[in-house]
Every structure is written in structure tokens, then in C-alpha cells.
Amino acid sequence: MTATIDDPRVIEFDVRTDEMLVNMGPQHPSTHGVLRLVLRTDGEIVSEVTPHIGYLHRCAEKIGENLTPRQWIPYTDRMDYLAGMNMNLGWSLAVEKLMKYEPPEKGRHLRVIISEMGRIASHLVGMGAYGLDLGSFSPFLYAFREREKILDLFEEACGARLTYSYLTVGGATADLPPGWLEKCSAFLDQFEPLIAEYHTLLTTNAIFVKRAAGIGLLSPEMAISYGTSGPVLRGSGVDHDLRRDGEEIYTAMYEGYAFEVIVEKNGHYPKDHKYPQIPSDAVLGDCWHRFYVRMLEVIQSIDLVRQAIEYYSTATGNYGEPVKLNQKLPVGEAYLETEAPRGQMGFYLVSDGSPIPWRTRARSSSFCNLSVTGPLCAGCLIADVPAIVGSLDIVMGEIDR
Numbered sequence: 001m002t003a004t005i006d007d008p009r010v011i012e013f014d015v016r017t018d019e020m021l022v023n024m025g026p027q028h029p030s031t032h033g034v035l036r037l038v039l040r041t042d043g044e045i046v047s048e049v050t051p052h053i054g055y056l057h058r059c060a061e062k063i064g065e066n067l068t069p070r071q072w073i074p075y076t077d078r079m080d081y082l083a084g085m086n087m088n089l090g091w092s093l094a095v096e097k098l099m100k101y102e103p104p105e106k107g108r109h110l111r112v113i114i115s116e117m118g119r120i121a122s123h124l125v126g127m128g129a130y131g132l133d134l135g136s137f138s139p140f141l142y143a144f145r146e147r148e149k150i151l152d153l154f155e156e157a158c159g160a161r162l163t164y165s166y167l168t169v170g171g172a173t174a175d176l177p178p179g180w181l182e183k184c185s186a187f188l189d190q191f192e193p194l195i196a197e198y199h200t201l202l203t204t205n206a207i208f209v210k211r212a213a214g215i216g217l218l219s220p221e222m223a224i225s226y227g228t229s230g231p232v233l234r235g236s237g238v239d240h241d242l243r244r245d246g247e248e249i250y251t252a253m254y255e256g257y258a259f260e261v262i263v264e265k266n267g268h269y270p271k272d273h274k275y276p277q278i279p280s281d282a283v284l285g286d287c288w289h290r291f292y293v294r295m296l297e298v299i300q301s302i303d304l305v306r307q308a309i310e311y312y313s314t315a316t317g318n319y320g321e322p323v324k325l326n327q328k329l330p331v332g333e334a335y336l337e338t339e340a341p342r343g344q345m346g347f348y349l350v351s352d353g354s355p356i357p358w359r360t361r362a363r364s365s366s367f368c369n370l371s372v373t374g375p376l377c378a379g380c381l382i383a384d385v386p387a388i389v390g391s392l393d394i395v396m397g398e399i400d401r
Contacts, residue, residue: 019041019047020040020041021038021039022038022039022040023039024039034396036051036052037049037052037373039377039382041382044381044383046382046385049385050374053367054400055400056397056399057400060075060079060362065359065360069091070322070325071325073092073165073168076091079364081162082125083341084162084165086122086345087345088167089167089338090336090337090340092168094335094349095169095349096169097247097334098330098332098333099329099330105317106319107171110308111167111253112304112307114166114167116301116308117150117184117301119341120305123341124150124298125144126294127143128140128142128143130202130390131201134207135207136202136207143198146191146194156177157180170323171319181313184305185306192299195299202291203276203292203295204279209279211287211387212286212291213279213282213286214283215384216286216380217376218232218286220236222375223372226375227371228343228368228369228372229343230344230365231290232290232392233343234263235286235292235293235391236284236289237285240263241262242339244259246337247336249336250338257308258307259304262297264284269293269296275295287387291391294393328353329351329355330351331353332350332351333348333350333351337363342369343369344363345362345365346362347361362401364401366395370394376388
């Protein structure tokens with residue numbers, strides 16, 4: 001006997017699956033540090049993602065209230081440990097703002113050279129690690145091969161390869177050694193043509209485009225409301241870069257330098273004729289655009305370093321010697337944000353007139369960038385979560401201070 005739809009013996013089954021909570025981390029390879037993501041899933045669909053941070057907390061800010069500003073420089077190295085030079089610079093400029101100290105001309109150009117080389121090294125790690133997240137191993141090797149050459153230059157300048165403590169309050173710990181500028185120029189000449197290989201391996205790779213284009217859409221309005229910055233913000237089409245739009249004490253460092261903010265305008269990026277075209281699948285604010293902004297910023301930093309080398313070579317005077325370790329600070333407070341590789345990194349200090357700050361605080365760019373993880377991942381596939389988190393290029397040492 002055949003049952004009909006209106007037969008009371010017919011049972012209507014609910015085809016939905018039960019919701020599950022899936023832990024990604026805190027040691028998952030795609031989480032870029034000691035981060036735990038709790039995924040609420042219905043089958044392969046992610047409905048909610050909650051980041052859990054704090055696994056790398058080291059009380060750095062409280063330590064900063066027991067050390068002089070120069071003594072705290074090594075702790076900034078351990079925040080964004082992939083861009084230690086840029087962290088050194090941000091804290092030094094904040095202290096110099098309080099002290100109303102202006103570094104000499106030669107020291108200004110030295111800082112541009114070092115910080116932009118640090119940006120290149122950081123973006124190389126971001127590019128290589130992102131390819132690794134999505135299953136492509138070769139770009140990781142290519143990126144680290146070139147990054148090692150930058151670390152060789154940093155080691156020659158300051159003796160360290162990861163935690164530099166080189167840029168400090170007052171200038172730098174030492175001048176660039178003889179022959180360093182020539183080696184740096186030679187590296188840039190050798191490195192720039194290789195970027196086309198990165199574009200072939202990742203940027204225009206059909207598999208990479210399918211994994212990154214149209215995924216994790218971040219609208220300009222959402223990017224601004226969540227306080228995102230850096231390539232994450234500019235990848236959504238927001239034209240904002242503190243090297244141009246920041247406080248005068250920071251923008252003065254780039255005075256006289258010619259550069260364009262890397263952001264899509266009218267369907268293209270600056271100098272887009274030199275680089276791969278935007279794939280048809282890509283949508284402004286997706287993972288692919290966040291990746292592409294970093295790739296173009298590498299070219300931009302190469303040009304800035306070349307300009308800085310020329311300025312530095314003709315500048316007169318001192319490179320800027322560090323202030324005394326026990327230098328007393330003026331009474332007052334100062335806050336300054338700089339354009340670090342991952343976005344706006346801010347440092348704040350309050351002084352009661354002693355050599356040691358009464359209050360020390362850091363504003364993390366990665367913290368705000370990570371905060372959009374939930375909205376970006378809502379409704380995506382589990383397999384897309386590493387692609388979205390990787391496109392944010394977070395460093396947990398900066399978040400967990």
C-alpha cells in the first residue's frame with residue numbers, strides 16, 4: 001500500500017543537522033599565533049566565530065611603568081615580533097613627542113630606511129604564511145629566502161635578527177655601518193624583479209583566487225566602525241595612511257618623499273599597469289584585496305627606501321644619539337599612532353616628572369583587525385575560516401601584551 005503526503009503515517013523529518021562547537025586552536029596552524037577560535041557550525045556552515053585571546057599575555061604595559069622609556073624598547077620588539085623595528089619607532093616617537101625632541105635630518109632618513117625595510121620583511125612573512133594557510137608551500141620558501149637577506153642587513157646594523165632594539169628614543173643605537181647602503185641598494189635591485197614570481201605563484205594563481213576572491217567581505221563602513229587599519233582598511237577601499245594623514249611628528253618623517261597610498265580608486269590601484277589585473281571574481285573588501293594591498297605596499301616600500309638612501313647619503317650632521325637611560329621626562333602625557341605593517345599602532349605614556357613613566361599603554365592594530373573575525377566568518381564554510389583569518393595578518397604578541 002502506497003502512503004500519500006496527507007497520510008498521518010507519513011513523518012516529516014527535520015533535515016537540519018545539530019549545531020556543533022568546534023575549537024580551532026590555540027595551536028591550529030592557521031591561527032597565526034596562540035589564538036583560539038570557537039566556531040559554531042551547522043554541518044559545514046559557520047554561523048558564529050568567537051576569538052579567545054590572552055594566551056600570550058606578558059604584562060608588558062605594567063612592566064613599562066617600572067622601566068625608563070629606553071629600557072622598555074626591547075619589550076616593544078616582542079609585540080609585533082615580525083616588525084620589531086616599526087614597534088621601536090612607534091614608542092620612540094611617542095616619548096619624543098612628550099619630550100618635544102626633534103631628531104636630526106640624517107636620523108629621520110635612517111628611520112625611514114629601517115622602518116620601510118621592516119615593512120617589506122613583515123609583508124613577506126604575511127604573503128608566505130598566507131599561501132601556506134591555503135595549501136601552497138613554495139611561496140613560503142620564496143618569501144623567507146628574501147626575508148633572510150633583510151635580516152642579514154638588520155644584523156649588520158644592530159647585531160640582532162628578530163628583537164632589534166635599534167631605533168630608540170633620540171635616534172638609533174648606532175649609525176649604519178660603512179657599505180651598508182650599497183648592500184641595501186643591491187638587495188633592492190635583486191629583489192624587485194622577483195616580485196613578479198610572487199604574483200605568478202599566488203596573486204594570479206587560479207586556485208588561490210578561488211580561495212580568496214569574494215570571501216570575507218568587509219565593507220568600508222564596517223571596516224571603519226570596527227576600527228580596523230592598515231592593509232585591512234585599505235583593502236576595503238578606505239583611503240587612509242598615517243604616513244600621510246597622521247600627526248605632524250610622524251608625517252614630518254616622510255616630508256619630501258613621493259608616494260601614493262595603496263588603495264583601490266575607480267576600479268584600479270596606483271600604478272596598476274605594472275601589476276596583475278584584479279580578477280573578475282574579486283570583490284572590494286575581500287581576502288584577495290587585503291592580500292593584494294600588501295603586495296603593492298612591498299613595491300611602495302622599495303621606492304621609499306631608495307628615496308631615503310639618497311636623502312641619507314647627502315644629509316649632514318648626526319644620525320641621532322639615544323637619550324640617557326635615566327633621562328627625566330617632562331610632566332604630562334603623550335599619545336602617538338604610527339603606520340605599522342599591520343595598521344595603526346599607538347603608544348601612550350603619562351609622566352610625573354621622573355625618568356620612569358607613571359602610565360604606559362599600547363593600542364594594538366591587530367586587536368581591532370581581529371575584532372571583525374565574527375562578522376566576516378558568519379555564513380562561510382569551515383574551510384574558509386583560515387583564509388579569512390589569514391587575510392587579516394594578525395600577530396598575537398601585539399594583541400596579548
